[in-house]
Amino acid sequence: MKKNKHYLLPDISRPGKVGCQLPELDVPAAELPPREKLRQELTLPEVSEAELVRHFTSLSRRNYGVDTGFYPLGSCTMKYNPKWHEDIARFPGFQDIHPYQPADTVPGALQLMFELQELLAEITGLDATSLTPMAGAQGELAGLLMVRAYHRSRGEDRRRKILVPDSAHGTNPATAAMCGFEVKTIPSNGDGNLDLKSLVSLMNEESAALTLTMPTTLGLFDPRIAEISAIVHERGGLLIGDGANLNSLLGKVKFGDLGFDCVQLNLHKTFSTPHGGGGPGSGPVCVKAGLADFLPSLLVAKDKKRYQFTSPPITIGRLGAACGNFGVMVKAYTYIHSLGAEGLKEVSENAVLNANYIKEKLKPYYHLPYDRTCMHEVVFSGKKQKARGVATLDIAKRLLDYGFHPPTVYFPQVVEEAIMIEPTETESKETLDAFIEAMIEIAREAEQNPELLHHAPHNTPVRRLDEANAARKPNLRWKMK
Amino acid sequence: MKKNKHYLLPDISRPGKVGCQLPELDVPAAELPPREKLRQELTLPEVSEAELVRHFTSLSRRNYGVDTGFYPLGSCTMKYNPKWHEDIARFPGFQDIHPYQPADTVPGALQLMFELQELLAEITGLDATSLTPMAGAQGELAGLLMVRAYHRSRGEDRRRKILVPDSAHGTNPATAAMCGFEVKTIPSNGDGNLDLKSLVSLMNEESAALTLTMPTTLGLFDPRIAEISAIVHERGGLLIGDGANLNSLLGKVKFGDLGFDCVQLNLHKTFSTPHGGGGPGSGPVCVKAGLADFLPSLLVAKDKKRYQFTSPPITIGRLGAACGNFGVMVKAYTYIHSLGAEGLKEVSENAVLNANYIKEKLKPYYHLPYDRTCMHEVVFSGKKQKARGVATLDIAKRLLDYGFHPPTVYFPQVVEEAIMIEPTETESKETLDAFIEAMIEIAREAEQNPELLHHAPHNTPVRRLDEANAARKPNLRWKMK
Amino acid sequence: MPSPYIPNTDQDCATMLRDIGAGSIDELFQDIPAPFRDVPFHLPPPLTELELREKLNRRSRQNASLDNYACFLGAGYYRHFVPGVIGHITGRSEFYTAYTPYQAEASQGILQAIYEYQSLVCQLAGMEISNAGMYDGSSAAAEAALMAGRITGRKNVAVLSSVNPRYREVIGTYGRGQDLTIHELPPDFKGMPNESACLVVQQPNFFGYFEEVKRCAEIAHGAGALLVVIFDPISLGLFPPPGSYGADIAVAEGQPLGNPLNFGGPGLGIFTCRQEHLRQMPGRVVGRTTDAEGQTGFVLTMATREQHIRRERATSNICTNEALVALAATVYLAAMGKSGLRRAAELCYHKAHYTAEAISKLKGYSLAFKQPFFKEFVIRCPQSPEKINRILLKEKIIGGLDVSHLVDNGMLLCVTEMNSRQEIDRLVSALRAL
Amino acid sequence: MPSPYIPNTDQDCATMLRDIGAGSIDELFQDIPAPFRDVPFHLPPPLTELELREKLNRRSRQNASLDNYACFLGAGYYRHFVPGVIGHITGRSEFYTAYTPYQAEASQGILQAIYEYQSLVCQLAGMEISNAGMYDGSSAAAEAALMAGRITGRKNVAVLSSVNPRYREVIGTYGRGQDLTIHELPPDFKGMPNESACLVVQQPNFFGYFEEVKRCAEIAHGAGALLVVIFDPISLGLFPPPGSYGADIAVAEGQPLGNPLNFGGPGLGIFTCRQEHLRQMPGRVVGRTTDAEGQTGFVLTMATREQHIRRERATSNICTNEALVALAATVYLAAMGKSGLRRAAELCYHKAHYTAEAISKLKGYSLAFKQPFFKEFVIRCPQSPEKINRILLKEKIIGGLDVSHLVDNGMLLCVTEMNSRQEIDRLVSALRAL
Numbered sequence A, B: 001m002k003k004n005k006h007y008l009l010p011d012i013s014r015p016g017k018v019g020c021q022l023p024e025l026d027v028p029a030a031e032l033p034p035r036e037k038l039r040q041e042l043t044l045p046e047v048s049e050a051e052l053v054r055h056f057t058s059l060s061r062r063n064y065g066v067d068t069g070f071y072p073l074g075s076c077t078m079k080y081n082p083k084w085h086e087d088i089a090r091f092p093g094f095q096d097i098h099p100y101q102p103a104d105t106v107p108g109a110l111q112l113m114f115e116l117q118e119l120l121a122e123i124t125g126l127d128a129t130s131l132t133p134m135a136g137a138q139g140e141l142a143g144l145l146m147v148r149a150y151h152r153s154r155g156e157d158r159r160r161k162i163l164v165p166d167s168a169h170g171t172n173p174a175t176a177a178m179c180g181f182e183v184k185t186i187p188s189n190g191d192g193n194l195d196l197k198s199l200v201s202l203m204n205e206e207s208a209a210l211t212l213t214m215p216t217t218l219g220l221f222d223p224r225i226a227e228i229s230a231i232v233h234e235r236g237g238l239l240i241g242d243g244a245n246l247n248s249l250l251g252k253v254k255f256g257d258l259g260f261d262c263v264q265l266n267l268h269k270t271f272s273t274p275h276g277g278g279g280p281g282s283g284p285v286c287v288k289a290g291l292a293d294f295l296p297s298l299l300v301a302k303d304k305k306r307y308q309f310t311s312p313p314i315t316i317g318r319l320g321a322a323c324g325n326f327g328v329m330v331k332a333y334t335y336i337h338s339l340g341a342e343g344l345k346e347v348s349e350n351a352v353l354n355a356n357y358i359k360e361k362l363k364p365y366y367h368l369p370y371d372r373t374c375m376h377e378v379v380f381s382g383k384k385q386k387a388r389g390v391a392t393l394d395i396a397k398r399l400l401d402y403g404f405h406p407p408t409v410y411f412p413q414v415v416e417e418a419i420m421i422e423p424t425e426t427e428s429k430e431t432l433d434a435f436i437e438a439m440i441e442i443a444r445e446a447e448q449n450p451e452l453l454h455h456a457p458h459n460t461p462v463r464r465l466d467e468a469n470a471a472r473k474p475n476l477r478w479k480m481k
Numbered sequence C, D: 001m002p003s004p005y006i007p008n009t010d011q012d013c014a015t016m017l018r019d020i021g022a023g024s025i026d027e028l029f030q031d032i033p034a035p036f037r038d039v040p041f042h043l044p045p046p047l048t049e050l051e052l053r054e055k056l057n058r059r060s061r062q063n064a065s066l067d068n069y070a071c072f073l074g075a076g077y078y079r080h081f082v083p084g085v086i087g088h089i090t091g092r093s094e095f096y097t098a099y100t101p102y103q104a105e106a107s108q109g110i111l112q113a114i115y116e117y118q119s120l121v122c123q124l125a126g127m128e129i130s131n132a133g134m135y136d137g138s139s140a141a142a143e144a145a146l147m148a149g150r151i152t153g154r155k156n157v158a159v160l161s162s163v164n165p166r167y168r169e170v171i172g173t174y175g176r177g178q179d180l181t182i183h184e185l186p187p188d189f190k191g192m193p194n195e196s197a198c199l200v201v202q203q204p205n206f207f208g209y210f211e212e213v214k215r216c217a218e219i220a221h222g223a224g225a226l227l228v229v230i231f232d233p234i235s236l237g238l239f240p241p242p243g244s245y246g247a248d249i250a251v252a253e254g255q256p257l258g259n260p261l262n263f264g265g266p267g268l269g270i271f272t273c274r275q276e277h278l279r280q281m282p283g284r285v286v287g288r289t290t291d292a293e294g295q296t297g298f299v300l301t302m303a304t305r306e307q308h309i310r311r312e313r314a315t316s317n318i319c320t321n322e323a324l325v326a327l328a329a330t331v332y333l334a335a336m337g338k339s340g341l342r343r344a345a346e347l348c349y350h351k352a353h354y355t356a357e358a359i360s361k362l363k364g365y366s367l368a369f370k371q372p373f374f375k376e377f378v379i380r381c382p383q384s385p386e387k388i389n390r391i392l393l394k395e396k397i398i399g400g401l402d403v404s405h406l407v408d409n410g411m412l413l414c415v416t417e418m419n420s421r422q423e424i425d426r427l428v429s430a431l432r433a434l
């Protein structure tokens, strides 16, 4: 409703205003250090609570979330997350506890963590879990540090290469590099599966592991997973999973059965904790018994009904100063309990059904590089439209005008002008149909009125933003005096 | 962002969907009554939680609240209300208690009510309070039922007329009628004060009371209040206050000192509890000692540190099945404690300052019927603009385009084309200036481009709505089969 | 001391005073005769958010909050399940910081929500129209009696003695203003008092059991009176709605539809009636219309019945109602849907019967009434219910309402879907052990 | 069983399968070799919202929630005041149900909020630039060490022994991947190890007292190493910011800025540095730009440093961070403003000193360090801190951290604005009574 005015906090700051008031001192004042040891100047905005609330409420209204509409961002599993999980995570007994409280003052929290470790182990078909990693990428880090420690413990420190499929998420190679590995890329074959020949040739005594997203980031399940696992293991390597796509396997298939030695999960995707505009997340690692002693600390152990934190004997160490993102764990725990085994299976089945439905409906309009049954997401290519001068970015921006959040675009990089659509199971057929209709309409517009797309979006609070200039002349903050 | 699509719940309902699931029966099933004694058909929408949330989130985004922007609705005291009050009202110990629990299981709630009774008595300068009325109008009802009971108890049942100023809020005459009184209207004089001659002539042995809003609904303080009180009381009447405008007197002036025998307060206005889109409210009545025995039940009494509900000896009776809108009381209690005496005074001073500032700034552009210092609100008339064919309604609708909620219009009815502006103390000078600027701009538009105003609003989710047709052919619900 | 709620700085105040042409704030208060101005107020000193949160947290913890007790208390306010989603929607500040939607174009959200509320409530009660809600169930019942008086032009109101006594009291309070005479009828009444405007019945009644409402309707209508029904909205998941047995006006306490108890308030007065009585209906109502471009939209309508237009000839003085509670009820009904509401009612029914049976098998306890009931029933106890309740409390059980003034050693127990079997069994054991 | 989270009805599924051309859902899973498919999962049976709310309410009540205890535990996670307004803003679902703002035009709200966050954090720390936040303070410190390694091309990292031991461990974990060697330096260190990438100091340090940071800066810079400072954001209301004494990278745990403890997570890794190091900075960053019509807008920028573009040559693997916690910190800093943050720091300072003085007067207790401190200090106790804590617990007091492995019978106590005088006096009496 409001005319599009643009304010930053300094614009609404006025000397003397205050948004929150603290009590007066109720003890005798101590002597302060000499003036020169104190802060000379502190400049922060000064606003009243009302102005603060209007400022941020207005910002929120310039933002799109799952509660606003369909958010088919591929690889991100943007489900609708039950509201009451939020309430539970805010119970004072979960929210207002300190990570270093004595164990016997937090038995409820420790039990919850212990049980979540077990639940995730069962869901992945692996033997042990550490909940410590604070997002998927940190879970990957834990995994590859364990890989390094494992090989070192066996005197195989020469294994310093990690094999990574070309379709992998950027965190996979980046993590490998952070752990001191050299990255070797394995191409996909024409079906979108891993090229086995390359795997065979690259998997040697210098290779530590293959990191594999399953289903792959093309949204496909590689049917030769058993062969892949055999090749890796026979040659002394480990098979490390990126579990970000677990949503298509939930309650159906276990990573452990597929041969994975270690997998990180993204609780903030699969296990239904909202993404917070970019976080917090939680990225537990689950491992086979042979890696359990390397797990990052802390774990929760149970000893005759008493729960307490422990550290595995040859742990790779701590990844954070506490015990992971407990607030996120509470929601994931609630989610698993609320669905049970049957419910989880329905989740993956509907996620897969929805993705295939979109695939079939849009196939006539957009190029489908791998025309086979997909899992939880489908990857199209905008190359048909590109040929007519309409980039995938234009299509994405135009979707905003239709009230939809765009899919992931230009990822995976192995697909030209990629459009990666992940509907999730929490969307209804009606929503999918409306989205499909919009996509078809846009395909038509791309032919008949490409200009319209080049200048999209038209109905958003701002028009298309100049990203190039932002990077060229970085303006990363305001300054206030 | 979304294209303006319009759905009602039946539009998104599909057989088999469910938004909330209840547990299975955990006891043996009992025998149900025969089928014909059971409900044959129950038709309600069927939607998933995600669809429900999107539906109502989208509705909320089509609504304007104080958190969205300035809301200068006269007589309504639309302040910004501190967010944390909401949190406190939701403490389980306040929210999850039953009104009929034994008193010794709810000492905290009873103490809060008891103290609030005392606080409101002190703030109004009266002797006793009942918190029972659930909104201002019910507080008025309590007041006039007490007036009737009072006169009857003195054998003066013939006093069946209530004097009501012509500027009064509609609830005042309506309440009088509900209590079986005849309403006699007293005109305002040229200064906007009560016409004393009329008062003298109407205040006789058949008159039970004068109901007076103070400051008046013209936003003015009648300087002859002492005389008014004397006239009413000398002639055996009672002076009943409508306390909805207390925001201009908070911490400065007491109703009791001014001669009022009874006044209802609107906690949801003055005492900073948000209005909820139309309620809940809370309308306590405070009275002089002589009326205390008539107060509506329940009251909270304190007896040697124990608190319990009581009923005054000759109470006018219950107004509701419990003890009033406790949830609202918690916030009002918090508000009073958070401000203290000095803070309340700052509230009224700033409320009055803000109103007078707007008055002075807009005086050159809009007709000001009573050109004198106003209290918490100022009443303009749109008659200058009306003369050029622009109605006050057009001005109001045009304000929406500028991102402001319009003031109250066409009330009080004694002012032609009334525009009643109540800024409240929680608005900043910057906001007032922006509003003033918009009002001036609109005055200019009214001269130069009246068509623009006739067709306003232009930027809202819907354009101007046809109210006449709505009343002519009432469509008050959807039907579902 | 700067305040988080008063954004004007000293500088702002000075500028504004200058622009107004006033020398000081005090000048703005000159109309108030000096002796009345700036008198002392004896109020506690201001506390900050931090201090008040602590103080009120402590204060609230003194109350036995029912999420920590087994509760079998009902009698008009019920602990039904409140889906979490509701709070998230009523917590959208565009809703709860808005006023009554007088400016329709800026208030489509709340207006449509009320329109949906009216629709849902009609579907639920099987009635033709609904208003936007009233204060609570009891005042809605009182307004129903007043409305019946207006429609029939009669001054007698008949109320069954099995109607919640507090509701009867409120009808009495409101009735006094209109000089109505309230007649209390026994359950086995045979006819109406002369010139009765209406008969008020509660279904299921205060004691929890079902009235013979069809018979009531026949007698009332036969005497030219309206039938006013007070219903339990949750019961309608399983039992026939008032519209199906001849109610002319049907009212209810809407709190059980997705609202916490809040110590009894805010509640929600559901008010429905026949279409033909629209113009006599109290309270606000939202209607559907179109905008200048033909789009659907919603407005407050039929305002000529209301106090702000019609003043002393209005159908009621009600102005502020319980909009946010009505919004909660709207979300509740939509979230439960037809199957959910039925399930809620069934759970109540079966659990209540399980409880009643178990207790009535205990020595010294018996059911006071043998009529069919829904979720409440009166148990005759071997000793005073008050004493029993005091003992139950030690076991973290809040017992039923003491109705020994109406039924010898009677306790009105309520069982809902919130009472797990384990809780019920705990209650039964505790009673047995007494 | 219909589920509230899966809106497809059976009918929908059937239609969709037909449109896909699949005979059954199972057909869609044909790529998965049969032996792996539909294996049994041993999970607890599903529970409804009602049941889980109850179960988890009970579970949460088993924990000693600190709003019901006097708490003197800090050591990196702090119970500072969280203004209620914060939750209302982070609770706006447009914020918390969004993903990382990859599509800027639909994400201006969160993008601007992050831009404001970056700005506020720079103002606070006196640093030039900030990223959008990292996992927590310890991992931010570890990333700082890695970044120093990249900038200097060196493999040694010096860390003062007075840095939080858990932070030192995390630096060790991350360092191992890059084959960094971590050197622990004593407080009175005179010089740097050869070829050091950086010196990591904590201000105030783990034991609560202030380091001589200027001396540290001189020594580090003299050796061509960067100075990495771990700061306490609340302390900066009163004490000089890292930018003022030569920090090249300054990191912190942001939880104290308006976030509850949450058992230690989610927290927030604040990460700031000099402008010149922008291209080596890990994590996301938001920049200001304009749209096609010249309006101001915000975008994720400088992404060529990041993993999703640069892959194995990225500055870090971090992807998801703690955006919502950063939003809370943004609102906190704006709500407190300059005077509020100063007041918070002052309250901590004075209350901590009051406590320290009172305890050190007790027989058998003494302050372990005599350096100036902020809100934390180590007390040498007459018996094991663990035993003392067990006794305090009975008085509803959560005592300080047991640091007896570092300081004989040492207990690290923390006092903030949340500790009322009454609580402090209770602690002192309890210690006296021991």
Ligand SMILES: Cc1ncc(COP(=O)(O)O)c(C=O)c1O
Binding pocket: A075, A076, A135, A136, A137, A138, A169, A171, A213, A217, A242, A244, A245, A266, A281, A282, A283, D318, D319, D320
């Ligand atoms: C396939 C895949 N792997 C890993 C990640 C990294 O997870 P996170 O963002 O939680 O660090 C993501 C998320 O973007 C992903 O999609």
Ligand SMILES: Cc1ncc(COP(=O)(O)O)c(C=O)c1O
Binding pocket: B075, B076, B135, B136, B137, B138, B169, B171, B213, B217, B242, B244, B245, B266, B281, B282, B283, C318, C319, C320
């Ligand atoms: C002056 C005045 N009196 C009485 C009332 C009635 O109060 P309520 O709406 O709480 O019933 C109002 C509110 O509209 C009012 O402004």
